[in-house]
Amino acid sequence: MKSIDVFNGDADGLCALHQLRMTEPRTAQLVTGVKRDIQLLSRIEGMHHAIVTVLDVSLDSNRQGLLALLTNQCRVFYADHHFAGDIPKNHNLEAHIDTHPETCTSLIVDRLINGKHRLWSIVGAFGDNLVQKARQKAKALTLATAQINQLQELGELLNYNGYGASIADLHFAPQILYEAVQPFENPFDFYHQSLMLKQLRTGFGSDMDKARKISPILETMVVRLFRLPAESWSRRISGVFINTKTHEKPSKAHALVVANTDGTDRISVRAPLNNKTGADALCRAFPTGGGRTGAAGVNALPPDCFQNFCKAFEKAYAV
Numbered sequence: 449m450k451s452i453d454v455f456n457g458d459a460d461g462l463c464a465l466h467q468l469r470m471t472e473p474r475t476a477q478l479v480t481g482v483k484r485d486i487q488l489l490s491r492i493e494g495m496h497h498a499i500v501t502v503l504d505v506s507l508d509s510n511r512q513g514l515l516a517l518l519t520n521q522c523r524v525f526y527a528d529h530h531f532a533g534d535i536p537k538n539h540n541l542e543a544h545i546d547t548h549p550e551t552c553t554s555l556i557v558d559r560l561i562n563g564k565h566r567l568w569s570i571v572g573a574f575g576d577n578l579v580q581k582a583r584q585k586a587k588a589l590t591l592a593t594a595q596i597n598q599l600q601e602l603g604e605l606l607n608y609n610g611y612g613a614s615i616a617d618l619h620f621a622p623q624i625l626y627e628a629v630q631p632f633e634n635p636f637d638f639y640h641q642s643l644m645l646k647q648l649r650t651g652f653g654s655d656m657d658k659a660r661k662i663s664p665i666l667e668t669m670v671v672r673l674f675r676l677p678a679e680s681w682s683r684r685i686s687g688v689f690i691n692t693k694t695h696e697k698p699s700k701a702h703a704l705v706v707a708n709t710d711g712t713d714r715i716s717v718r719a720p721l722n723n724k725t726g727a728d729a730l731c732r733a734f735p736t737g738g739g740r741t742g743a744a745g746v747n748a749l750p751p752d753c754f755q756n757f758c759k760a761f762e763k764a765y766a767v
């Protein structure tokens with residue numbers, strides 16, 4: 449039977465698949481995309497009798513594709529931490545869904561394989577901004593502070609690479625980055641040897657220098673909202689930028705706006721770090737919105753909704 453590995457093109461998706469394939473090696477067709485490109489199953493819904501592994505993309509967003517695959521007698525293994533809605537009951541579906549805000553797909557896989565490649569699960573958790581959780585796991589392995597910082601930087605740089613409107617915005621197509629990581633059982637070896645990682649570090653530094661000059665366009669006691677210009681570097685840095693801002697002021701909710709080429713706005717929302725609630729509900733109230741309780745977004749907000757979004761954002765986190 450043909451195997452297909454479907455994974456989100458961010459650090460969490462990549463590290464989840466890497467852990468699984470080190471544990472259970474398999475030659476598979478890879479299906480992935482930029483981090484925001486989550487409707488990955490729509491690309492393969494015509495497949496029959498395949499073994500499909502799906503990682504780190506919302507089941508609810510892929511429901512149609514999933515049901516088609518199950519109808520076509522595919523066997524599907526699904527691990528994820530995004531909003532799933534009803535999980536279809538089907539003997540060909542093995543679903544491991546945990547939407548707890550302090551977990552991610554790499555940590556779900558870590559649990560399933562009994563911590564066999566825990567270092568990579570920690571990289572994935574850092575990538576998904578679960579900094580406390582990742583540090584706690586790393587400390588339990590008695591890693592030195594310098595090593596923990598390396599895993600964090602690795603997670604953040606892999607995650608940084610996933611952000612963009614299309615593959616053209618990215619330094620590397622996620623599939624290429626995954627294939628570069630694949631030979632490395634130990635993330636520290638990849639950290640020290642990879643020239644691709646070096647290139648990501650340089651690109652990240654230059655994007656971040658530009659972003660640091662940007663001030664919030666709205667700031668209250670409870671929220672901050674930023675807008676970055678509609679350029680490739682903004683789209684690449686947006687994820688790390690908003691995470692950095694959130695850590696600067698952990699009691700405030702954050703939103704970041706970057707215009708799409710069609711005039712709509714792409715919005716990322718982070719709930720306050722010390723109260724990871726409400727981001728998903730806020731974003732789902734707008735067309736093309738979705739996500740998790742702590743981190744969510746609106747893919748294409750019509751320009752005439754922007755003021756309403758600002759009001760709803762302030763209101764969602766008003767004390």
Ligand SMILES: [Mn+2]
Pocket residue numbers: 460461504529552553576
């Ligand atoms: Mn994730």
